[in-house]
Amino acid sequence: MKFEPTMYTERCPVCQLPSVNAFKGAHFEVDCVSCGPFTITKEAQIVLGQGKLSPEQKANASWFLRLNPEHSLDTQNLAMLNRARGLDVNEKGTALLLALSKRYPRAGDLILYNSLVVLPKLFKFRDAQEGGYPQNLLTKDSLSPFEFLAICACRDALELNWVLQNWLLKCGYLEPGPADAFLQISLEGWRLIAEMQKVGVESRSAFIAMPFAPRFTPLFELALYPGIERAGYTPVRIDRAEHNNRIDDEIIAAIRRSRFVVADLSLHRGGIYFEAGYALGLGLPVVWTVEQSALDNNEVHFDNRQYNFLVWKEGGYDDLAKRLSNRIEATIGRPR
Ligand SMILES: [Zn+2]
Structure with a gap:
């Protein structure tokens, strides 16, 4: 994508989360905080708007788009989104752990707990009227936890939080860091990552x-x-x-x-x-x-x-x- 958006004030045509949609003649270049960058034709956007993707299908579609960056959606290939497989519970857990190990690659790197929690109030974005959302919250930084929804093919914050709490923390792949608001990848976590990278x-x-x-x-x-x-x-x-x-x-x-x-x-x-x-x-x-x-x-x-x-x-x-x-x-x- 050629533009570097700072404010994610629009909505992603696939998942309805914050995005920037730049109109380029016959198609939009979309940068969604969850799905990542993709393009979609005007016709496909209309079809998507009329169709009813279930929350599950939306989650799987976001997951697919994040796996295939800069994918071009048109009316011919929209059906691929409905068919995207998504992940089972264990795959969601390993996907989140791998994504974290990419962002925090050194042993002892501190992960700010809040950077993993999709703030529930941001979900009101889906229902908010245009312009009814606090602009200062719509930056890429404050919205970055949304990408974990797509990475783990999670439907919502509850599901993502379940994966975080149960799969990663309870099973010991993440552990509390030396200070309150922080987590880190545990020895067990690094072992599992090594296993997965084989x-x-x-x-x-x-x-x-x-x-x-x-x-x-x-x-x-x-x-x-x-x-x-x-x-x-x-x-x-x-x-x-x-x-x-x-x-x-x-x-x-x-x-x-x-x-x-x-x-x-x-x-x-x-x-x-x-x-x-x-x-x-x-x-x-x-x-x-x-x-x-x-x-x-x-x-x-x-x-x-x-x-x-x-x-x-x-x-x-x-x-x-x-x-x-x-x-x-x-x-x-x-x-x-
Ligand atoms: Zn999206």
């Missing part, structure tokens, strides 16, 4: 390494995403590398947490080769896809020719989705 043989996530040019959007939405989902896994795509051309820690961590990687080599980008190579080095299976034309033009790096590609053509997305889920089930199996 290669994801038990994981239900699948990392997608693919080009992000608009031409490839249908490949993601109509083929790779549904194909992986049909085989029982949660697709994870992190596209920031496309913008800053570097492999960041989050990508490395996401690959490590995945059961396998789907890599599309149609544009033979260095980053994609790196991500696939990293996965292979960890012993994770990689399912390769490539556009017919790239294969015909001999554009795919030679060393990869020995692998058995799922070849696709523009428009043949349903077919690719089917072949992909079959390949996953046949070579990797459904999640345990």
Whole structure:
């Protein structure tokens, strides 16, 4: 996103929590305190406004958007939001612990208790009339606890607080810090994090390494995403590398947490080769896809020719989705 909003005075079209919505001709660029940044067409926003996402679906949709930053929503792919799987109770607990370990990476780092608690009064934002909300509370800092709702796919503050109190504090993964208002990750917590960061043989996530040019959007939405989902896994795509051309820690961590990687080599980008190579080095299976034309033009790096590609053509997305889920089930199996 190119803008750096300071006041979150609008509402997210998906979850209705505070957001900034910048109108760009045919679509809005939304930065939501919970869902994160995404774009949505005007038509899709109208459809969403008319439809009735249940609180559960809203929570799962926010979770999906946070997993897939800068996703573009239109009327064609809105249904993906309704189908987003969300997390079970234990996954919510581990998701919160992992998110905390990213923000507070050193042993003994102090976590301000309030930074984890979604202030209940802010929930009145959902019901407040336009302009009826105290402006000084609508900054990113004061609203940052909302992101944990999306990270944990929690419906509301009560559910998030349950995860915090029971899963993290009672089970001893977080413990009181040296001063009253603070918490810290305990030794047990760090052990669990280390365990989770081991290669994801038990994981239900699948990392997608693919080009992000608009031409490839249908490949993601109509083929790779549904194909992986049909085989029982949660697709994870992190596209920031496309913008800053570097492999960041989050990508490395996401690959490590995945059961396998789907890599599309149609544009033979260095980053994609790196991500696939990293996965292979960890012993994770990689399912390769490539556009017919790239294969015909001999554009795919030679060393990869020995692998058995799922070849696709523009428009043949349903077919690719089917072949992909079959390949996953046949070579990797459904999640345990
Ligand atoms: Zn939102």
